[in-house]
Amino acid sequence: MILLREEPFRVAEARFHSGGGSDAQGLVVRVFVRFGKWAERAELQAEAFIDPGADVTTFRRSWFGRFTAVASQPTPWVSGDPADKRGRAVSEPFEFRFGTGPWLEGPVSTIERADDRDFPGHEDILIGRDFLTQNGLLLVIDGATKTYSLLHPGDDANRGTRERIRQAITDDAQQ
Amino acid sequence: MTATCLVWKLGPNTFDRAMRPKTIQSVTDAQAAVADLHPSEFVVMKGRVVLEITSDKERAFAVWTRAWADGTPGEPIVIPPLQERLLLRQRLAGRGAEPWRRL
Numbered sequence: 001m002i003l004l005r006e007e008p009f010r011v012a013e014a015r016f017h018s019g020g021g022s023d024a025q026g027l028v029v030r031v032f033v034r035f036g037k038w039a040e041r042a043e044l045q046a047e048a049f050i051d052p053g054a055d056v057t058t059f060r061r062s063w064f065g066r067f068t069a070v071a072s073q074p075t076p077w078v079s080g081d082p083a084d085k086r087g088r089a090v091s092e093p094f095e096f097r098f099g100t101g102p103w104l105e106g107p108v109s110t111i112e113r114a115d116d117r118d119f120p121g122h123e124d125i126l127i128g129r130d131f132l133t134q135n136g137l138l139l140v141i142d143g144a145t146k147t148y149s150l151l152h153p154g155d156d157a158n159r160g161t162r163e164r165i166r167q168a169i170t171d172d173a174q175q
Numbered sequence: 176m177t178a179t180c181l182v183w184k185l186g187p188n189t190f191d192r193a194m195r196p197k198t199i200q201s202v203t204d205a206q207a208a209v210a211d212l213h214p215s216e217f218v219v220m221k222g223r224v225v226l227e228i229t230s231d232k233e234r235a236f237a238v239w240t241r242a243w244a245d246g247t248p249g250e251p252i253v254i255p256p257l258q259e260r261l262l263l264r265q266r267l268a269g270r271g272a273e274p275w276r277r278l
Contacts, residue, residue, distance in 0.1 A: 073243045077236045079217070079253035081260040082206035089263050091236065091253065111263065 002158070003098040003137070004029060004150040012047040012123040027051070027141070027148050028123060032097040033106075038076035039067050043097070046124040050150070052139055054120075054128035059090060059112040063124035078112055086118070087111035096131070098150065104135045138162055206252060214257035222249040 009025040027050040032043045044067055064075045080088030090110040095103040107130035113119050120126060132139060138151040138158060151158040202222055209225055210218045217235035219227040219242065227238040235253050242251035254260070 073240055077239070077253070079236075079255045079259075081263065082203040082210070082252060082254060084260070084264060087263075089255065089259070091232070091255070109263075 002149060002155075003101045003152050004148070006142075006145070006147040006149055009146045009148070012049070012121070025146070026121070027139075029098065031125065031127075033125070034095050034097070034103065035076045036093040038073070038092055039071040042067070042070050047122075048096075048125040048127050049121050049123040050127045050132075050139065050148075051120075052129055052132060054126055055109075055130065057107050057110040057128040057131050058087065058119070058126040059110065060116060060119045060124050061112050061114045062116055064112075075112070087113050096127070101152070104131075107131050107134050206254065210254040210257075216256060218254040219251060220254065221245075221247060221251045226251065 007027075007029055010028050011025055012028050029048055029050060031046055031048045033046055034041055034043055046063060061075065064071070068074070076090060076094065077092035078088040079091045088111060090106075090112050093108075094106040094110075096106055097103050107128075109130050131137075136153040138153070138161070140149045140151065142148065151161065153159065153162070205223045206218075206220050209220065213228050216228050216230045217232060218225065219229075219235050219238045221242050224247075226242055227235060229235050229238075239251050239253045
């Protein structure tokens with residue numbers, strides 16, 4: 001199963017900062033998010049930046065504010081150390097869905113940032129390496145065509161792709 | 176802003192006083208002090224007021240949820256057990272913690 005097939009590099013449609021440059025293209029994709037309880041388990045849309053350089057998946061708090069009509073409280077469950085200003089843990093389980101793909105469990109290490117100035121980029125969510133590893137996803141970035149793909153492991157074709165890549169790397173290392 | 180209010184009498188300075196960083200800092204200090212006394216439990220607070228101290232995560236967040244709508248000012252917080260707090264700090268590394276790389 002291919003969750004994202006050759007998506008072009010692009011920038012977020014949702015802009016919270018003025019002066020966002022159009023040259024800041026990245027692995028930006030529209031995702032659906034569903035929390036365990038918050039917002040009545042509605043399927044919420046968000047702009048997400050898939051960032052394999054980020055350790056943890058991060059939500060922008062102001063994004064939660066868009067759903068006051070369907071949510072009885074301002075945010076899903078968050079908890080934190082009062083002395084730590086860098087972020088709070090999202091303690092409520094949640095899931096991501098890309099397009100028509102399956103729901104994938106969000107990582108337990110996810111945090112939220114209350115201050116937009118601390119959020120890296122213009123997107124609503126930063127999808128970090130914790131999500132990719134937890135779900136065993138294969139992220140393929142093609143710099144030549146400025147496209148990327150996200151492959152789910154529960155598929156024979158994807159497992160074959162992964163094995164071919166690993167075999168090619170092994171062969172190169174042995175030569 | 177405080178000085179402006181005092182000189183030009185634009186309004187009561189109670190708002191400014193409430194927003195002073197020193198006040199915010201003292202609230203977080205008070206919350207941290209309470210949490211340090213209960214390192215293995217979830218502590219739910221709103222400002223300086225302790226709402227619940229429990230080892231039941233579901234109960235802690237039920238109290239936290241109700242606290243949003245109880246009509247008193249301030250934002251409720253759930254302070255998790257010390258072990259989880261340390262875990263969060265250790266994992267806050269990488270690009271997600273370095274916004275200047277993309278802003």
